[in-house]
Amino acid sequence: MFRKVLLISICSMFLFSCSKRSLGYFNNYGEGKVLTEEVVLSDTRSIIQPGDLLQITVTDPNQVAAAPFNRISQKSSGTPGGASSTEGSSEGYLVDENGLIDFPIIGRVKIGGQTKSEAKLNLTNLLTNYLGNPLVSIRYLNYRITIVGEVNNPNTFLVPSERINLVEALGMAGDLTIYGKRENIMVVSESAGVRTVARLDLNDKAILDSPHFYLQPNAIVYVEPVKSRKDQASLTRSNISLVLAVISLASLVYLNFK
Structure with a gap:
């Protein structure tokens, strides 16, 4: 019996050592020290969608005239001497299910389905009826990405720069574990009411030119585990179930013979 167990163990170790997986990225770039190639820039502009929270700031040479178009919340803070001071911070505009926001004085404005540049132009044209030379700034307050699966730090991350690619995102999550399937990274995004599921291969340099390389x-x-990881998890669950079954059976036998 011991010889059989030993033989099975040796065969398993041999098979495991012979299996090869590539843990590197962009393997087909070759081994050259320097490589130059033409870069085709893809459109990475995000589309404003319902549920987005936006910071919209309006400036004008006439600051007094521009003030009513900025929603400012006043925050009080104490000072060591006991006095309090107030400071203003711009409130966010929540895009409703119809793509509309409630803008001061102007009223309901539709910006859903537009890029930030298009929304800025739209608001600027509306503001020219009230201001001499309006300048509109728009930024996301809830630009988030969620990374789950075989990474070292799965979490939801806030992206202040409003521009992030897949490699940067995986870096924020502590990179993939050794069990992460690098050739089949799933990226799920929604834009203009359409959900897109893309699968990207970190071993292939073509990922750099993918329209899904920059995240919406x-x-x-989602980083899928390799098959050995799935089998390991399945085996662990099976072992736990088997142990519980044996304990239950032993308990019944003990109670019957007691």
């Missing part, structure tokens, strides 16, 4: 707001990245 609220994108979900």
Whole structure:
């Protein structure tokens, strides 16, 4: 019996050592020290969607005239001498299910389905009826991405720069574990009411030119485990079930013979 167990163990170790997996990225770039190639820039502009929270700031040479178009919340803070001071911070505009926001004085404005540049132009044209030379700034307050699966730090991350690619996102999550399937990274995103599921291969340099390499707001990245990891998890669950079954059976036998 001992010889059989030993033989099975040796065969398993041999098979495991012979299996090869590539843990590197962009393997088909070759081994050259320097490589130059033409870069085709893809459109990475995100589309404003319902549920987005936006910071919209309006400036004008006439600051007094521009003030009513900025929603400012006043925050009080104490000072060591007991006095309090107030400071203003711009409130966010929540895009409703119809793509509309409630803008001061102007009223309901539709910006859903537009890029930030298009929304800025739209608001600027509306503001020219009230201001001499309006300047509109828009930024996301809830640009988030979620990374789950075989990474070292799965979490939901806030992206202040409003521009992030897949490699940067995986870096924020502590990179893949050795069990992460690098050739099949799933990226789920929604834009203009359309959900897109893309599968990207980190071993292939073609990922750099993929339109899904740069992540959309609220994108979900899922790193699938390799088959050995799945089998290991399944085996662990089976072992736990077997142990519980044996304990239950032993308890019944003990109670019957007691």
